[in-house]
Amino acid sequence: MASFSIQTRTLANGEARFKATVTVKKNGSIIHREAKTFKRKELARTWGKNKTSELEEFGIKQYKTTSIGQLLDQFIGDRNLWDNTGRTKQYVIKMLRDCNIANIESDKLKTNDLIEHCNLRKSVGTKPQTIYHDIAYLRSVMKKSLPVFNIKSSPEIFDEAVPILIDMRLIGKSNKRTRRPTENELDKLREGLLERQSFRPNGKGRIPFVDILEFSILTCMRIGEVCSLRWGDLNKIHKTIIVRDRKDPRKKEGNHMIMPLLGGAFDIIQKQPSNNERIFPYNSRSVTVGFQRVRNNLGITDLRYHDLRREGASRLFEKGYSIEEVAQVTGHRNLNILWGNHPKK
Structure with a gap:
């Protein structure tokens, strides 16, 4: 039977320390004991609970350990994990x-060790928002090390480290973007994108950049969602469409949502040829690259394709739609996030 206790002691400088001790008894005798000291009582309690649950589930045994690099290799080599890992996370793990x-x-x-890593990254010009990904993704891998690979790691150290790294300004979350394209910039983009798509007016793979640009603003969809829309999911009577697998931090798949096609979004769909299962059967990366090249050639700075989604949401608010109504279009389940686009914030 595993249990834990917490003892408090005060250092000479008056600071408190909390020692969590986990014990396992059998027939009234202690057969296993381990302890760890923390600066905060809640961290000691969390470690004690996790360690107790771990011993109850797996029993007392010697877990194998390895270097963090080899653990990362194991994560990369596990197809069930790696194939369901996003591109940014894959890049960070390899780095x-x-x-x-x-x-x-x-x-x-x-x-x-984490402080030293963050300082090294900072010394070469890496921003705290980027270093934050290092810490978050390393923690994610280490939390899976024991149940997936039977490798002992120390993910609980992040509970102590993260607040310290934030206080030291070594890590930090990205500032909320407020960039919106001006009407002049949008006019220039339309002209530039029309010229780009005219290079191959009848050629295979011609991308209707202008239609996709307008559609992205009207629907507030991510470009990956736009390029995944299917004709079979279009309801012409109600002018709605099913957006499959919308981004949700809690679920990777199955987040299908019915959304209304407002403004001229339905008309843009009707213009597209229906000789493919998808309405916009193009590689989302190719669309983004084309947009970026036209934007750069025009000298438009600090504008990302994803900003079109924010532009669309802002326009809906400006037309008088409520937060709940805009959420039906954007797919946000947490309505607080939309306040960042609300002009009355």
Whole structure:
């Protein structure tokens, strides 16, 4: 039977320390004991609960350990994990594989190791918002190490480290973007994109950049969602369409939503040839690259394709739609996020 207790002691400088001790008894005798000290009581309690649950589930045994680099290799090599990992997370994990932190044993990671890693990244000009991804994705991998690979690691160290890294301004979340294209910029983009799509007026693979641009603003869809729309999901009577697998941090698949096609969005769909299962049967990356090249040639700075989604939501608010109504279009389940686009915020 595993249990834990917490003892408090006060240092000479008056600061408190909390020692969590986990014990396992059998027939009234202690057969296993381990302890760890924390600066905050809630961290000690969390570690004690996790360690107790771990011992109850897996029993007392010697788990194998490995370097963090080898743990990352195992994660990369597991197709069930890697194939369902986003592109940004894959890039960060591969990058971490070549950092000094990869040489540390998986169960020996300490807060000062994370501080050193962040300082090294900062010294070469990496921004705190980017370094935040290093910490978040490394933590994600380490949380899976024991149940998936039977490798002992120390994901609980992040509970202590993250607040310290934030206080030291070594990591931080990205500032909320407020960039909206001006009407002049949109006019220039339309002209530039029309010229680009005219290079191959009858050629195979011709992308209707202007239609996709307008459609993206009207529907507030991500470009990946636009390029995944199917004719079979279009309801011509009600002028709605099913958007499959909308982005949701809680679920990767199955987030299908019916959304209204407002403004001229339905008319833009009707203009597209119906000789393919998808309405816009193009690679989303090709669309984004084409947009970026035209934008750069026009000298338009700090404008991303994703900003069109924000532009669309802002326009809906300006037309008088409520937050709940706009959420039906954007797909936001957390309505608080939409306040960032609300002109009355």
